[in-house]
Amino acid sequence: MERFDRDGADAADGGSALVRAVMERTAEELPVLPDLSGAARAEGRRRRNRARAGAVAGVLAVAVTGLFGANALAGGGSSAAKVPVASAPDAGSEAERQIAAALQRLLPADAGEVRLVPNEKAYPLNFKARLGETPFEPCGGPAKGKITCNEITLPDGRTSAPILGMPPGPKQDGVTVLHRFRGDEVEFRIYPRCRFDGSEPLNLTEAVCQGESPTVTDIIEYVGESRPDKKQ
Amino acid sequence: MTAEDDDDDGFAAFAQAVQRRLYRxxxxxxxxxxxxxDLTQTALAKVFQHWRRVRAADHPEAYARTVLTRTFLAERRRRLRDLLAHAYAGPEPVPDQADLRVTLLAALAELPPRARAMVVLRYWEDLSVERVAELLRCSESTVKSQCSRSLARLRERLGDAHVYTTGA
Known part of the structure; x- marks a missing residue:
């Protein structure tokens, strides 16, 4: 029989032994759990199906048509000039149009027109907010292809949020960075495909700096709060 | 047998092996x-959703634990339902042996969800400070300071309780 108390060995480690022991006892008293594998499989299949559907319906893809350089976002903040949104009347839901309008307000004026688009790859620079509930564990799963998962030390010494990146390759004309905010609620992507104007593609650090800029975090925050499927 | 059936079978064995630990x-x-x-089932469902990738990972159980913890935190953030913390607010009498379980849960519920997760991962799952920091996406110093504060609060709430366990 082993005893943990304030006067014993437990005192030496700040009480962790006592807490561990009580946790162990508490957990042991739980009733027997029925087999959850069947229910989990059924729920997992529903999630898979929703994710597949969400790949079309749950993603808000916004293309910025203007051509601006690597530093355009870095100090933009919310002081950018307000530019009317010119999205097509039937493009997206009302909430999506509102988000697009917010993006337009938040972006620097020279970022150009914000549009809801079905295929963001047709545009030089895109923001993509994934609105579904699909869980995504940036660094929790196995590596996929050439995609890397890293934290990057930014020029100001801060460490970036976990990001996924794929370095430029012969079949890719830019850097793809996945920026996460608030766990699994909102995904934010930047595709800085900067060869459109003859400039050099952004490197990974530059792209992450864009994703960490106050402008972008404002946008992510807004999208997270405003997303159409947000549960109240 | 289809590839999907094969997937399912592998998952069932995995889920049955880890669900008790996840549940606790x-x-x-x-x-x-x-x-x-509910949380355990949701975590397992999310694992199943990506089962082909997960089962190829080195540590599928660690992946499931990560999903469980992050799902818990996301739920707390999303729904702002930290009702337990309010339900247990207020001073508690020094527990006797029978009250320890309730006292521990009450004390844990008083912690913010993120601090609670740190304590559970550090002292129940016995993860290293480095691993907890990685899982919760924060610095190691944050984990150390939060765990130290939380541990002091838990120790205070548990008072002079003596816990007897079987051991070597």
Missing amino acids: TAYLLCGDADAAR
Whole structure:
């Protein structure tokens, strides 16, 4: 029989032994759990199906048509000039149009027109907010292809949020960075495909700096709060 | 047998092997058996959703634990339902042996969800400071300071309780 108390060995480690022991006892008293594998499989299949559907319906893809350089976002903040949104009347839901309008307000004026688009790859620079509930564990799963998962030390010494990146390759004309905010609620992507104007593609650090800029975090925050499927 | 059946079978064996452990961790996080069961099932469902990738990973159980913890935190953020913390607010009498379980859950519920997760991962799952920091996406110093503060609060709430366990 082993005893943990304030006067014993437990005192030496700040009480962790006592807490561990009580946790162990508490957990042991739980009733027997029925087999959850069947229910989990059924729920997992529903999630898979929703994710597949969400790949079309749950993603808000916004293309910025203007051509601006690597530093355009870095100090933009919310002081950018307000530019009317010119999205097509039937493009997206009302909430999506509102988000697009917010993006337009938040972006620097020279970022150009914000549009809801079905295929963001047709545009030089895109923001993509994934609105579904699909869980995504940036660094929790196995590596996929050439995609890397890293934290990057930014020029100001801060460490970036976990990001996924794929370095430029012969079949890719830019850097793809996945920026996460608030766990699994909102995904934010930047595709800085900067060869459109003859400039050099952004490197990974530059792209992450864009994703960490106050402008972008404002946008992510807004999208997270405003997303159409947000549960109240 | 189809590839999907094969996937399913592998998952069932995995789920049956890890669900008890996940459930216990979930219980310490949620403080409620029903909520813990729901959380465990949700975590397993998310694992199944990506099962082909997960089963190829080196540590599928660690992946499941990560999903469980992050799902717990996301739920707390999303729904702002930290009702247990309010339910247990207020000073508690020094517990006797029979009250220890309730006292621990009450003390855990008083911690912010993120601090609670740190304590459970550090002292129940016995993860290293480095691993907890990685899982919760924060610095190691944050984990150390939060765990130290939380541990002091838990120790205070547990008072002079003596716990007897079987051991070597």
